[in-house]
Amino acid sequence: MATLELEKIFLQKIDGEVKIEPKDWMPDAYRKTNIRQVSQHAHSEIVGMLPEGAWISRAPSLKRKAILIAKVQDEAGHGLYLYSACETLGITREETINDLHSGKAKYSSIFNYPTLTWADIGAIGWLVDGAAIMNQVMLTRTSYGPYARAMVRICKEESFHQRQGFEILLVLSNGRDEQKAMCQDAIDRWWWPSLMMFGPHDSESTNSEQSMKWKIKRKTNDELRQNFVDMCAEQVKVLGMKIPDDKLKWNEERMHYDFGEINWDEFWNVVKGNGPCNKQRLEARKKAWDEGEWVREAAAAHAEKRKKRKAA
Amino acid sequence: MNNYLRKFYYGDIPEDKAGSNIVSSSAKSDWPLWEVFIRSKQGLDHKHVGSLHATDAQMAMENARDVYTRRMEGVSLWVVESKYIHASNPEEAGELFEPAVDKIYRHPTFYDLPDEVNQM
Amino acid sequence: MKQVLIDYTLHLADDSLILGQRNAEWCGHGPVLEQDIAITNISLDLIGQSRNFYQYAATLIGNDSTEDSLAYLRKEEEFKNCLLVEQPKGDWAQTILRQFFFSQYQYLLFQQLQNGKDEQLAAIAEKSLKEVTYHLRWSSEWVIRLGDGTDESHQRMIKTIDELWKYADELFSATSYELQVASDGAGIDVSKLKEQWMTKVKEIFSEATLPIPGKTFVQGGGKEGRHTEHLAYILTELQYMQRTYPGCDW
Numbered sequence: 001m002a003t004l005e006l007e008k009i010f011l012q013k014i015d016g017e018v019k020i021e022p023k024d025w026m027p028d029a030y031r032k033t034n035i036r037q038v039s040q041h042a043h044s045e046i047v048g049m050l051p052e053g054a055w056i057s058r059a060p061s062l063k064r065k066a067i068l069i070a071k072v073q074d075e076a077g078h079g080l081y082l083y084s085a086c087e088t089l090g091i092t093r094e095e096t097i098n099d100l101h102s103g104k105a106k107y108s109s110i111f112n113y114p115t116l117t118w119a120d121i122g123a124i125g126w127l128v129d130g131a132a133i134m135n136q137v138m139l140t141r142t143s144y145g146p147y148a149r150a151m152v153r154i155c156k157e158e159s160f161h162q163r164q165g166f167e168i169l170l171v172l173s174n175g176r177d178e179q180k181a182m183c184q185d186a187i188d189r190w191w192w193p194s195l196m197m198f199g200p201h202d203s204e205s206t207n208s209e210q211s212m213k214w215k216i217k218r219k220t221n222d223e224l225r226q227n228f229v230d231m232c233a234e235q236v237k238v239l240g241m242k243i244p245d246d247k248l249k250w251n252e253e254r255m256h257y258d259f260g261e262i263n264w265d266e267f268w269n270v271v272k273g274n275g276p277c278n279k280q281r282l283e284a285r286k287k288a289w290d291e292g293e294w295v296r297e298a299a300a301a302h303a304e305k306r307k308k309r310k311a312a
Numbered sequence: 313m314n315n316y317l318r319k320f321y322y323g324d325i326p327e328d329k330a331g332s333n334i335v336s337s338s339a340k341s342d343w344p345l346w347e348v349f350i351r352s353k354q355g356l357d358h359k360h361v362g363s364l365h366a367t368d369a370q371m372a373m374e375n376a377r378d379v380y381t382r383r384m385e386g387v388s389l390w391v392v393e394s395k396y397i398h399a400s401n402p403e404e405a406g407e408l409f410e411p412a413v414d415k416i417y418r419h420p421t422f423y424d425l426p427d428e429v430n431q432m
Numbered sequence: 433m434k435q436v437l438i439d440y441t442l443h444l445a446d447d448s449l450i451l452g453q454r455n456a457e458w459c460g461h462g463p464v465l466e467q468d469i470a471i472t473n474i475s476l477d478l479i480g481q482s483r484n485f486y487q488y489a490a491t492l493i494g495n496d497s498t499e500d501s502l503a504y505l506r507k508e509e510e511f512k513n514c515l516l517v518e519q520p521k522g523d524w525a526q527t528i529l530r531q532f533f534f535s536q537y538q539y540l541l542f543q544q545l546q547n548g549k550d551e552q553l554a555a556i557a558e559k560s561l562k563e564v565t566y567h568l569r570w571s572s573e574w575v576i577r578l579g580d581g582t583d584e585s586h587q588r589m590i591k592t593i594d595e596l597w598k599y600a601d602e603l604f605s606a607t608s609y610e611l612q613v614a615s616d617g618a619g620i621d622v623s624k625l626k627e628q629w630m631t632k633v634k635e636i637f638s639e640a641t642l643p644i645p646g647k648t649f650v651q652g653g654g655k656e657g658r659h660t661e662h663l664a665y666i667l668t669e670l671q672y673m674q675r676t677y678p679g680c681d682w
Contacts, residue, residue, distance in 0.1 A: 023399055049460035056456045060673035060682040061500045062483050066476060072459050073472045077379050080465055084363040087345060093365060094342060118673055175680055292463025295524045298581025300343060303367035364466050374570060375466040378473050
């Protein structure tokens with residue numbers, strides 16, 4: 001079949017909300033975009049385990065410890081679902097991991113920030129997972145089948161993440177003065193990076209248009225960011241805390257909250273690799289991978305031996 | 313400009329603003345890919361839920377249990393090495409599946425029966 | 433009588449907590465994603481066990497005792513975990529070997545404890561037995577995989593057997609509180625489990641092409657509060673929040 005004909009069928013599916021599946025014909029750019037987006041989403045889940053995992057050993061109660069382990073485990077699982085989806089696009093997990101370690105592939109910049117106190121764990125749950133959920137709910141309708149299905153599974157698990165984070169902050173906000181201060185401090189540090197999670201302004205987003213046309217993306221960066229601000233501006237009232245933005249104000253005309261401008265210098269710096277934790281995050285992942293080499297080899301070798309013995 | 317030559321990035325990060333690029337060596341030990349199917353306690357059939365890497369069926373089963381059943385009660389797990397799955401070719405969908413479409417007499421709704429026996 | 437039951441329960445709780453804490457250190461650093469999930473699953477199970485035991489101990493102790501006051505406010509010498517579980521996680525070989533030794537022991541222990549006279553301990557043992565069965569299966573397979581894998585993995589296993597073997601004996605040397613609780617029928621005399629444990633370990637080691645060490649100088653005392661230097665570091669992290677912010681809710 002001629003490429004033009006295949007393209008036509010492809011676009012018909014997109015327009016008709018029919019999912020594109022692994023063996024379907026797809027434009028090379030569509031395949032590449034999905035590989036990049038899905039694998040970077042997967043990397044984010046895995047790298048995200050590090051800032052939160054750091055507090056498992058110091059969780060302030062056994063219940064919180066158990067909850068945090070379960071949550072971080074979920075992140076690993078999410079990474080796995082996404083690597084799975086990625087492999088259906090014709091790339092191996094190893095290749096995607098190499099891209100991560102070489103710096104070629106990105107992961108969500110938010111994880112390049114340090115978790116300095118226990119309250120950070122709450123802030124991450126409320127803000128970071130909250131932002132992620134917004135993005136993810138939208139992605140359950142993405143056009144590539146395996147990606148959409150992975151997102152459905154992830155969304156089911158993700159709401160517990162946001163709730164446990166908010167609960168941590170709620171307990172702090174009702175606690176002693178030092179706990180309240182810890183809570184506000186964490187919100188102060190995580191607010192702006194969370195807004196940055198939605199990416200550059202639509203006007204500076206080089207691929208938004210094509211991603212929207214191919215229904216890889218269903219809402220724009222700014223749209224999602226606005227929804228997020230509106231939601232958090234209300235939720236923060238329950239905590240009795242403040243969002244660190246003196247321009248945050250309800251706009252009756254727009255029926256949305258107005259908010260301040262993101263520090264785009266910081267945004268691009270962190271993306272470029274100059275954030276507080278970029279190096280250590282990547283080094284931790286490389287170390288885990290490199291030090292795990294002998295384990296993977298041994299397991300593969302043993303499986304080979306078993307197969308040979310069985311055949312004999 | 314041809315759309316299909318453009319590059320796209322997660323979070324819209326153009327490549328010239330990206331970070332360093334250290335080239336790492338590739339590992340030799342790849343674990344095969346396995347597909348996982350789960351039937352829930354009340355379910356009637358096994359559904360495909362995703363894939364994972366494992367060296368043998370035993371490990372694949374345990375990994376599947378760890379990754380995909382943390383929130384489920386009483387399930388049945390199938391794991392199959394991906395290379396053994398044969399999928400129908402979408403390009404052949406026409407010849408494989410369309411002939412069924414116009415044989416509507418295979419559906420019960422095709423038959424108009426008197427009310428007295430319509431529960432059949 | 434009651435104090436020995438409390439000590440016994442705390443000992444069981446401490447074993448599970450400290451090992452759960454050690455295993456959780458792998459989170460985000462495992463050799464392969466699927467195994468990261470596996471080891472943290474095991475960690476979660478262990479912490480769950482410890483919580484059950486601590487909650488029971490708290491009711492026995494009364495006053496304002498809670499699972500958290502027991503885990504977060506006792507000092508090293510009050511902890512009754514065995515030395516094996518406080519050893520560092522080491523490399524993957526050390527982690528899975530330590531898990532194998534411990535799970536094989538826990539399996540035999542809980543199998544009997546579920547029929548003990550103390551209803552609570554029996555209930556916890558029965559519930560935990562399923563997950564321990566899984567831990568045992570998972571870790572046994574890894575011992576075999578690494579023992580009979582590559583030269584490197586084999587060497588690492590030899591090294592870690594040498595490292596950990598000295599701590600295995602303590603699992604089976606009964607303290608006085610263990611013996612007293614056992615004589616009441618509520619607990620188990622662990623010295624009676626040693627032979628079976630040895631048999632099972634020999635089986636797995638044989639399939640893994642690993643040697644059973646000869647006579648070794650054994651280390652013990654953890655169950656009586658005499659620990660290695662490791663425990664203090666573990667508790668420093670574990671108890672940090674509650675000690676820095678005393679009397680708060682989390």
